[in-house]
Amino acid sequence: MLMEKERIEIAEYGRKMSSSGLSKGTSGNISIYDPETGYMAISPSGLDYFSTQPEDIVVMDLKNNIIDGTRKPSSEHGLHTVMYQNKPEARAAVHTHSTFCTTISCLNMPLRAVHYVIGGAGVPEVPCAEYATFGTMELAENVEKVIGKSKAVLLANHGLVTCGPTLAKAFGLAVNVEFVAEMQWRASCMGNPVVLSNAEMDVVMESFKSYGQPSKAGEKKDGTGY
Numbered sequence: 001m002l003m004e005k006e007r008i009e010i011a012e013y014g015r016k017m018s019s020s021g022l023s024k025g026t027s028g029n030i031s032i033y034d035p036e037t038g039y040m041a042i043s044p045s046g047l048d049y050f051s052t053q054p055e056d057i058v059v060m061d062l063k064n065n066i067i068d069g070t071r072k073p074s075s076e077h078g079l080h081t082v083m084y085q086n087k088p089e090a091r092a093a094v095h096t097h098s099t100f101c102t103t104i105s106c107l108n109m110p111l112r113a114v115h116y117v118i119g120g121a122g123v124p125e126v127p128c129a130e131y132a133t134f135g136t137m138e139l140a141e142n143v144e145k146v147i148g149k150s151k152a153v154l155l156a157n158h159g160l161v162t163c164g165p166t167l168a169k170a171f172g173l174a175v176n177v178e179f180v181a182e183m184q185w186r187a188s189c190m191g192n193p194v195v196l197s198n199a200e201m202d203v204v205m206e207s208f209k210s211y212g213q214p215s216k217a218g219e220k221k222d223g224t225g226y
């Protein structure tokens with residue numbers, strides 16, 4: 001099976017995404033990109049994550065062609081493609097309708113540095129892309145317009161997309177960004193949240209580079225800490 005390891009990992013993280021509450025029902029999708037072949041493995045459209053098997057995952061190139069698989073790919077494959085085209089270091093992308101990120105996106109607002117873990121996105125503010133219908137190239141293009149140096153983008157009235165050098169890191173970032181969105185919402189309910197300065201966020205982002213246990217040879221850090 002083409003990209004077997006990646007397909008197994010996507011099926012596993014799909015179950016994780018559903019059980020962690022990051023995405024409800026069949027919403028949300030996950031992909032892994034292999035720069036050597038130029039192929040991405042992506043979750044199928046509308047299948048329950050708990051019944052998705054590795055063979056249900058679809059392999060595509062970045063030009064909308066299906067290379068392997070019998071299922072229809074996620075309708076957001078264009079969104080995933082844009083992440084890999086704009087982020088040369090990205091090897092995985094995660095799209096969710098997580099509750100608090102989606103709440104902030106319904107206000108068409110960016111995520112602010114109300115908590116320092118936002119630094120995991122590589123920027124002090126996570127932008128919100130303009131609304132476009134789900135599954136359209138227009139939505140993907142709107143993300144492309146605002147992504148800049150960020151590894152995460154809110155999608156207006158829709159949800160969130162993140163990327164990372166591994167699926168574990170892209171998933172961990174989606175979890176952390178959801179936490180920041182919840183803090184922004186909770187703090188806004190009580191007053192005006194204090195936003196950390198760009199200078200402080202520069203210090204935080206520098207510290208993140210050396211955070212955690214040093215990697216042993218062959219060991220993948222999951223990037224969900226801080």
Ligand SMILES: [Zn+2]
Pocket residue numbers: 027028076095096097134158159
């Ligand atoms: Zn969506």
